[in-house]
Every structure is written in C-alpha cells, then in structure tokens.
Amino acid sequence: MSRQEVISLNEEAAKSLRLGICGLGTVGTGTLDLLRENADEIRYRLGAELEVTRIATRTLEGKKIDNIKHVSTNVFDVINDASIDVVIETIGGYDPALDVIRGALISGKHVVTANKALIAEHGNELFELARENNVALAFESSVAAGIPIIKALREGLAGNKISWLAGIINGTGNFILTEMESKQRQFEEVLKEAQELGYAEADPTFDIEGIDAAHKLSIMGSIAFGIPLQFDKTYTEGISSITPEDLNYANELGYKIKHLGIARRSKNGIEMRVHPTLLSKSRLLANVNGVGNAVLIHGNMVGATLYSGPGAGSAATASAVVADLIDLARHIQSGITSPVYPALGYFEMRNELTIIEIGEIEAEYYLRIPAVDRIGVMAQISGILQEHDVSIEAVIQKEAISETVPIIILTHIVTEKRLDQAIAEIESLADVAGKITRIRVEPFNGEAA
Ligand SMILES: NC(=O)c1ccc[n+]([C@@H]2O[C@H](COP(=O)([O-])OP(=O)(O)OC[C@H]3O[C@@H](n4cnc5c(N)ncnc54)[C@H](OP(=O)(O)O)[C@@H]3O)[C@@H](O)[C@H]2O)c1
Numbered sequence: 183m184s185r186q187e188v189i190s191l192n193e194e195a196a197k198s199l200r201l202g203i204c205g206l207g208t209v210g211t212g213t214l215d216l217l218r219e220n221a222d223e224i225r226y227r228l229g230a231e232l233e234v235t236r237i238a239t240r241t242l243e244g245k246k247i248d249n250i251k252h253v254s255t256n257v258f259d260v261i262n263d264a265s266i267d268v269v270i271e272t273i274g275g276y277d278p279a280l281d282v283i284r285g286a287l288i289s290g291k292h293v294v295t296a297n298k299a300l301i302a303e304h305g306n307e308l309f310e311l312a313r314e315n316n317v318a319l320a321f322e323s324s325v326a327a328g329i330p331i332i333k334a335l336r337e338g339l340a341g342n343k344i345s346w347l348a349g350i351i352n353g354t355g356n357f358i359l360t361e362m363e364s365k366q367r368q369f370e371e372v373l374k375e376a377q378e379l380g381y382a383e384a385d386p387t388f389d390i391e392g393i394d395a396a397h398k399l400s401i402m403g404s405i406a407f408g409i410p411l412q413f414d415k416t417y418t419e420g421i422s423s424i425t426p427e428d429l430n431y432a433n434e435l436g437y438k439i440k441h442l443g444i445a446r447r448s449k450n451g452i453e454m455r456v457h458p459t460l461l462s463k464s465r466l467l468a469n470v471n472g473v474g475n476a477v478l479i480h481g482n483m484v485g486a487t488l489y490s491g492p493g494a495g496s497a498a499t500a501s502a503v504v505a506d507l508i509d510l511a512r513h514i515q516s517g518i519t520s521p522v523y524p525a526l527g528y529f530e531m532r533n534e535l536t537i538i539e540i541g542e543i544e545a546e547y548y549l550r551i552p553a554v555d556r557i558g559v560m561a562q563i564s565g566i567l568q569e570h571d572v573s574i575e576a577v578i579q580k581e582a583i584s585e586t587v588p589i590i591i592l593t594h595i596v597t598e599k600r601l602d603q604a605i606a607e608i609e610s611l612a613d614v615a616g617k618i619t620r621i622r623v624e625p626f627n628g629e630a631a
Contacts, residue, residue: 198231199511202260202291204282205273206239206247209296209323212496213270213503214246224504228511232504236260261285268510270503271295280304287311287319294506296499298324299388302397302413305404309525318513318521320506325398326351326475328498329491330505335405335479336527342481344406346446348624349477350470351398353493354382354389355421355441359458360471363429363438369422381473381494391420392441392456399443402477403454406445408528409535412454417540419457428550428619431590432460435548435576438468439621451538460548460623541599546575546623549591551608552616559613560589566611570604572596586615592623 201217203210217224217232224232236252238260239245247253252263257278260269269286271293273279279297286293288311295301301308301321312319322332326349335344350356354376361372373390376382388394400413421441432439437460446453461468466488470476475493480486492498513522553559560579567574578590593601605618 198233199507199514200233200235200265200267201270201507202236202238202263202266202268203234203270203272204238204257204260205271205279206237206245207272207274208496209274209499209503210237210239210270210272211246212500213272216497216500216504220504224508228508228515230511230515232507232511236263236266257282258285261289261291266291268292268294268507270507271297271300272503273297274299276300276303283308283319284311287315287317290315290317292318292320292510294320294323294503294510296321296323296327296503298394298397298401302400302411305401305411305525312521312525316520318510319525320510320521321401321525322506323499323502325401326477326489326491326493327495328501329475329477329489329493330502331402331477331489332405333505334487334489335402336523339479339481339484339487340527342483344447345480345482346444347402347406347477347479348442348444348467348626349399349402349475350440350467351402351443351475351477351493352389352392352395352441353473353475354386355392355395356470356475357381357473358390359421359424359429359439359441362424362426363433364471366426366430368426369424390422392418395441395443395456399445399454399456402443403445403452405527406479407447407452407535408526408530408532409452409537410531410533411526412537415454415537417455417457419455421458423619424458424621425619427588428548428621431550431578431588432548432621433463434578435460435590435592436463437461437548437623438463440468440470442467442624444624447535448538448543450542451536453543454537455540455543458621460621462625465626541597541602543598544595545598546595546625547593547601548619548621548623549589549593549605550619551589551591551614552586552618553589554585554613554615555587556613559611562611562613563589563591563608566604566607567591567593570596570600570607572601572604 238257396416396418442459476490573594576592
C-alpha cells in the first residue's frame with residue numbers, strides 16, 4: 183500500500199469518529215452542545231466529523247437527545263457497541279464510572295474523561311490498561327476545566343525540568359475566600375451562598391476540605407515530575423478554619439490568603455500539598471479572585487508561566503473534552519492508533535523521586551495565638567520559639583478581645599515539625615487560651631511572577 187493510500191485510509195477512519203457519551207449532566211451536555219455549535223469549525227480544523235452516535239445516562243427526561251441514533255439508561259450499552267470509537271465518561275464519581283472506563287479500554291475504545299477523582303486515585307492502573315490495549319485515556323478536562331494545563335505541562339513545557347507549580351485549582355474555595363475577605367463575611371454564610379449559586383456541591387466536602395484540589399494537584403504533580411499518581415500521599419488541608427480576622431491580619435502584613443495546591447522539587451524529595459497559604463499581595467496569583475482558577479508553573483529554562491481561566495462550568499469543561507477528541511482524531515489521521523504521548527508525559531517514570539512528609543517541609547509561617555491579656559505572655563512565647571530555633575520576622579499584638587488578645591507572628595523559614603513542637607509547647611502555657619492557627623506562607627523565593 184502506498185503512503186498516499188495509507189493516509190487516505192486513515193483520513194477515512196477519522197472522518198467519522200464515532201463517539202458515545204456516558205452521563206449527560208453538566209459536562210456531558212456541554213460537550214454535546216459544543217460539538218453541535220462548533221461542528222463547522224471542528225470540520226475545518228480536522229477535515230473530519232466528530233459524531234455522537236450513542237448516549238447513555240441515568241434519566242432521559244429533559245435531556246437534549248434528539249437526533250442521537252441510540253439512547254439508553256445503561257452506560258454499558260456504550261461499551262458494548264462495537265461501532266463506538268471513543269467513550270466520553272462524564273458520569274463522575276467512582277461507581278459505575280471506573281467500570282465504564284475499564285470496560286471501554288479493554289474493548290479497545292479510546293476514553294476521554296473529566297473525572298479527576300478517578301484519574302487521581304485509579305490512574306496508574308487505568309493508564310496501564312490503556313497502554314496494554316493500545317488506546318488513549320485522555321483527561322485534559324479533569325484539571326482546571328477550560329485551562330489547557332495538562333497540555334501545557336506535558337507538551338508545551340516538555341523541554342523544561344519543572345521546579346515547582348502552584349495553583350488556585352478549586353473555584354468554590356477561591357470564591358469563599360474572596361467573599362470573606364472583600365465583604366468581611368463568615369465562612370458558613372458564604373458557603374451557603376456558593377451552594378445556592380451552584381458553585382459548591384450539595385455535599386461540599388471535596389471542595390472545602392481540599393480533596394478536589396488534591397486530586398488535581400496529584401495529577402499535575404505526576405506530569406510535572408514524572409512520578410506515579412500518589413493522591414494518598416498528597417497533604418490536604420481545607421479552608422473551613424480560616425476566619426475573616428486571619429484575612430485581615432494577613433492584609434495588615436501585606437498578604438492575601440489563598441487556597442493553593444503546591445508541588446515542588448525540594449532537596450529532600452517532592453512536596454505535594456494543598457492548604458491555605460499567605461501570598462504577598464503583589465503576586466499575580468494573589469489577585470485571582472472569585473471562581474477563577476490559575477496555575478503558575480516554574481520551569482528551569484522558561485522561568486515562571488501563568489495560566490488562568492474558568493476552572494469549572496459546562497462550556498469551559500466541554501472545551502477541554504473536545505480538545506482531547508480533536509487531538510485523538512488527529513493522531514488517528516496521522517496513522518497513530520495508539521496514544522502518541524505517555525499519559526503522564528514520561529516514557530520512564532522517576533520512581534526515585536519520593537513524596538516527602540509534610541513535617542519535613544521548610545516554610546515560613548503565620549501564627550495566630552489566642553493569648554490571655556497578661557504581662558509577660560509575649561516573652562514566654564518568644565522564649566519557646568527561640569528554644570526551637572524559630573526566628574520571628576514580624577509581630578502584631580492586638581487590643582484585648584474580652585480576656586484574650588490575639589498575637590500574630592510571622593516566622594522566618596523553619597522545618598514544619600520543629601515549628602509543631604514549639605506550637606505544642608506554646609499551647610500548653612497557662613496564658614494561652616486555645617489552639618493556635620498556623621498558616622504557611624509562600625514567598626516563591628523571588629522566582630515567580
Ligand atoms: N461540572 C464541572 O464544572 C466540572 C469541571 C471539570 C470536571 N468535572 C468532572 O466531570 C464529571 C461530571 O461532572 P458533572 O458536573 O457533569 O456531573 P453531573 O452534572 O452530576 O452529571 C453526571 C451525569 O451522569 C449521570 N449518571 C450518574 N450516575 C449514572 C449512572 N449510574 N448511570 C448512568 N448515568 C449516570 C447523571 O444522571 P442524572 O441526569 O440522572 O443525574 C448525570 O446526567 C465529574 O467527574 C466532575 O468531577 C466537572
């Protein structure tokens with residue numbers, strides 16, 4: 183067969199890439215709408231059609247399923263349809279989504295998914311299954327929705343050794359902190375509004391406790407450093423203990439508080455952590471407000487690059503799903519039936535790079551200490567900090583609120599476990615009236631935008 187014949191055969195194959203959608207909710211419907219609305223644009227870009235020939239979703243009432251050839255409520259109908267080339271998994275959660283993806287890969291179908299929880303927690307197994315079956319498992323939409331961050335890390339920055347990345351990767355959490363800071367509102371009240379506006383789930387645990395962000399961070403961290411997915415080793419702390427007072431004190435010190443996912447190559451290993459973080463007000467990331475997402479990536483050659491945009495929503499997420507579909511169709515047109523990139527961007531994994539315990543990290547810290555309003559308490563606190571080699575960068579001592587007076591301390595760099603020992607000793611003082619709030623400070627060592 184001549185090269186020309188091979189090309190036309192591949193073009194023929196890609197002309198009618200047949201798609202099956204499992205789960206027609208926010209993302210599934212957005213994908214269907216985008217494929218309809220931008221059909222001409224896609225045809226011009228690709229010289230081929232992306233045709234949804236089958237949809238399976240739990241309830242059919244009220245769904246835009248006119249003109250779809252095959253519709254059912256059983257998602258395994260999509261897997262069992264031999265004519266489907268690509269399964270789009272937009273069910274979410276673990277069951278039946280995990281079996282849907284496994285089944286699709288085993289039956290030789292490519293999969294495009296928006297499911298960050300599944301990729302973060304089962305990706306190692308699923309990518310191996312995709313490799314064994316010579317098919318692609320694409321997941322651009324699973325992290326930061328409309329921002330093409332997977333392609334940026336895996337392809338655009340592939341010439342770099344990534345030093346670190348830091349991102350605001352949960353829009354709900356960022357909306358809550360922005361509202362609390364700008365309008366002096368309490369956490370619970372803003373959370374309720376976020377639920378009413380449809381930003382937060384009815385069960386908002388994944389958003390506010392940082393689990394959703396940890397899923398996304400573990401995916402980005404794997405691609406950045408070439409390490410297997412390790413969601414279970416990603417340190418995760420939510421935003422529910424942040425108060426408007428902390429936001430105000432941080433402001434007085436020149437900082438904003440953002441809920442960040444940070445992955446860093448440090449001298450002891452890889453840091454993977456999600457937690458509230460003090461950021462200098464002058465940093466670009468500190469000024470990303472509301473439901474927006476943004477990720478700052480530092481490569482050893484390019485320096486810092488910033489990606490920002492909509493991290494959720496029907497059309498924004500569909501934009502990333504369809505980017506994966508077009509990518510896949512182009513590979514097939516080029517005669518590549520198996521995925522051209524290793525899913526995590528590394529031919530060989532860097533298994534020697536291990537994720538370090540949170541106690542081993544070194545950082546600067548903000549401390550809010552509820553002290554009893556008595557002479558000598560500050561001397562006791564600074565004595566303990568000194569004993570543990572924790573040096574103080576700044577202190578704010580406020581007016582007494584009833585019996586207690588909040589003492590705010592910014593420390594210089596210290597190992598977290600050393601600081602924890604000092605905190606435990608300070609909390610045991612008779613003149614300290616409760617738990618100390620401890621928030622990490624991220625200076626980015628002058629490297630970032
Ligand atoms: N929403 C976003 O902005 C966004 C952004 C990035 C990534 N994602 C990810 O995209 C995925 C989908 O999220 P979504 O917001 O689109 O969720 P969603 O609106 O709840 O949609 C899920 C769809 O799957 C259907 N479904 C659920 N269980 C099913 C079952 N057993 N069999 C058949 N159909 C079933 C639901 O049916 P019913 O219609 O009957 O409920 C619904 O149509 C998740 O993994 C999510 O993390 C979402």
